[in-house]
Amino acid sequence: MRKVETLTNSDGTTTYRVRFRHGTSPKTGKPLQTSESFTKKSDAETFSKWLDALGPQGALDKLYEGEQEKGIPTLDEIAADHIRLLTGIEEGTRLGYERLWSRSWGHLIGTTRADQLTADVVRQAVNDLAAGKGATGEAYSTKSLENQRGLLSAVVTRCIELGHLNRNPAKGVRLPEGRRVAVDSEDDEDDAEMVCMTHAEWDALYDTFHPHYRPFLRFLVGTGCRWGEAVVLRRGDVDLGARTVKIRRALKWSSDGQRVIGPPKTKKGRRTVVLPAEVVEDLRPLLDGKAGRDLVFTAPRGGMIVHRTFWSKNWRPALWRAQHCPTHTPAACRCGTGEPQRCKLHKTPPAPCGCTGTLAQAPRIHDLRHTHASWLLAAGTPIHVVQARLGHESIQTTVDTYSHLLPDAQLLAADAASQAFAGRTSTGSWLPRVQSLPDDALRQLAAALADEAEHRGLQLGPAAIDAA
Incomplete structure (x- = not known):
C-alpha cells in the first residue's frame, strides 16, 4: 500500500497526503507526480488501497464519483437542450418534438442519467412503447416508432458530443412491428399506416357526406393537398380559367400550442396544383361573390373548418355509414351520427358489415392525400410529377x-431482366400492352411520356408523337 504522509499545517490542523504518479509531462515524456490530501487518515488509507487495486485513474474516478454524478444531466435535460438548439425549423415543429419526447422517451427513461443509458435500456423502452406503455397508453404505429427512435438517436448523439457516452446504444436496435392505429384521433396526420382507397371505396365514402362538405373532400382527394393547406385556401389563390390553385400558406402549430397560419410544411410546399375538371366545377359556386382574401372552404355557418369538429361530427359518422349497408343499419341506430354514444342499440359501434358496396377499410382524413398519390401512380404518372404535386421537399420522400x-414498375423491371437473359430487346414485351390500352389510358400515357421527356431534357420525334 502507498505510504500515507502526515502533515501539520500552519494553523495547527493535520492533513494526510498520498503521493502517486499520473499522466506524463509533455516536455520530458516522464510520469508526472501528483498527490491527494485528506482530513482523515482512514480516507487517505482507503485511497491508497484504491491506487494499488484500480490504478491512478480508477482511484480518482472512485474518489470523485459523487461529484461527477451531480454534474451529469438526465436524458430529459439533454433532450430539452437538443430541441431548444435545433436550427432551421419552425416553432411549431420544435413544439412537436417536445411533445414527442414527453409522451414517449421522457415518460419511460427521461430521468435516466446520460452516462447510464445502455442498449438494453433502449430495447426495453422500445418494447414498452410498442406495448402501449408510453404516456398516452396507446400502441404506436411503425412510423411513430421510427420517428421516436430518430429523436432518441439525436439526443444520444448529443450525449456522445458532451462526453457522457462513447457510443450510441440506440444504434442497431430493431423496432417491433407497429400496430395499426384506429381512426379515433382528431389530429391524424402521420399517426398510422397509410390507407389508399380504390375508386369504388372513395365513391362509397363520398356518397355518405353532407353535400356542404363534398366539394372540400373532393378537393382533398383530387389534389393531394394537406388539410392545413386546404382549410386556409383563399379565393385569390384559385384561377378557374387556368384550372390551378396556388398553395402559399398552411395552418400549423405555434410555439405556444396555438393554431396559426404560416408557410407550407416545406419550401417546395409552395406550389401550383392543376385541378381536375370535377373539382373546377365544384369550386365555381363556392367562389361566387367572394373577395380575394375570403376562404374558399368554410364551415356551414361560416368561418374556418375546424379539424376537431369536422372529424367528430362529419368524418367519423360518414366513415361508419360507408362501412355499413342499409340492411345492417337499423333505423334507430345512432352510430352513424355525431353522437354515437347516444345509440341505444349498441354499446360500441359495430364493425364494418363487409357487404358489397361498403367501405371495408378505415381511412383517416390524411389518407385522402395518400389515396390521391396512389391514383396518380396507378395511372402511370412519373414519380417526380407526384413529388411536385404533393409538395415533397425531396423525391426520396x-x-x-x-x-x-x-x-407495374416492378413487373416491367422483371420483364426487362428476363429479356436481357434471353438476349432480346424490350420492344416486343411492352408494345402489345400499349396497343391494347383504351383511348383514354393511351392519352394519359402520352401525357406522362411528354412530361418525363421534358424532365430528362429529351425531345420526342414526330414518329413517337404520331404513335402516341
Missing part, C-alpha cells in the same frame, strides 16, 4: 412513401 404502390 416520395419514393420512400409510395414505392410499394408501383407494382
Whole structure:
C-alpha cells in the first residue's frame, strides 16, 4: 500500500497526503507526480488501497464519483437542450418534438442519467412503447416508432458530443412491428399506416357526406393537398380559367400550442396544383361573390373548418355509414351520427358489415392525400410529377412513401431482366400492352411520356408523337 504522509499545517490542523504518479509531462515524456490530501487518515488509507487495486485513474474516478454524478444531466435535460438548439425549423415543429419526447422517451427513461443509458435500456423502452406503455397508453404505429427512435438517436448523439457516452446504444436496435392505429384521433396526420382507397371505396365514402362538405373532400382527394393547406385556401389563390390553385400558406402549430397560419410544411410546399375538371366545377359556386382574401372552404355557418369538429361530427359518422349497408343499419341506430354514444342499440359501434358496396377499410382524413398519390401512380404518372404535386421537399420522400404502390414498375423491371437473359430487346414485351390500352389510358400515357421527356431534357420525334 502507498505510504500515507502526515502533515501539520500552519494553523495547527493535520492533513494526510498520498503521493502517486499520473499522466506524463509533455516536455520530458516522464510520469508526472501528483498527490491527494485528506482530513482523515482512514480516507487517505482507503485511497491508497484504491491506487494499488484500480490504478491512478480508477482511484480518482472512485474518489470523485459523487461529484461527477451531480454534474451529469438526465436524458430529459439533454433532450430539452437538443430541441431548444435545433436550427432551421419552425416553432411549431420544435413544439412537436417536445411533445414527442414527453409522451414517449421522457415518460419511460427521461430521468435516466446520460452516462447510464445502455442498449438494453433502449430495447426495453422500445418494447414498452410498442406495448402501449408510453404516456398516452396507446400502441404506436411503425412510423411513430421510427420517428421516436430518430429523436432518441439525436439526443444520444448529443450525449456522445458532451462526453457522457462513447457510443450510441440506440444504434442497431430493431423496432417491433407497429400496430395499426384506429381512426379515433382528431389530429391524424402521420399517426398510422397509410390507407389508399380504390375508386369504388372513395365513391362509397363520398356518397355518405353532407353535400356542404363534398366539394372540400373532393378537393382533398383530387389534389393531394394537406388539410392545413386546404382549410386556409383563399379565393385569390384559385384561377378557374387556368384550372390551378396556388398553395402559399398552411395552418400549423405555434410555439405556444396555438393554431396559426404560416408557410407550407416545406419550401417546395409552395406550389401550383392543376385541378381536375370535377373539382373546377365544384369550386365555381363556392367562389361566387367572394373577395380575394375570403376562404374558399368554410364551415356551414361560416368561418374556418375546424379539424376537431369536422372529424367528430362529419368524418367519423360518414366513415361508419360507408362501412355499413342499409340492411345492417337499423333505423334507430345512432352510430352513424355525431353522437354515437347516444345509440341505444349498441354499446360500441359495430364493425364494418363487409357487404358489397361498403367501405371495408378505415381511412383517416390524411389518407385522402395518400389515396390521391396512389391514383396518380396507378395511372402511370412519373414519380417526380407526384413529388411536385404533393409538395415533397425531396423525391426520396416520395419514393420512400409510395414505392410499394408501383407494382407495374416492378413487373416491367422483371420483364426487362428476363429479356436481357434471353438476349432480346424490350420492344416486343411492352408494345402489345400499349396497343391494347383504351383511348383514354393511351392519352394519359402520352401525357406522362411528354412530361418525363421534358424532365430528362429529351425531345420526342414526330414518329413517337404520331404513335402516341
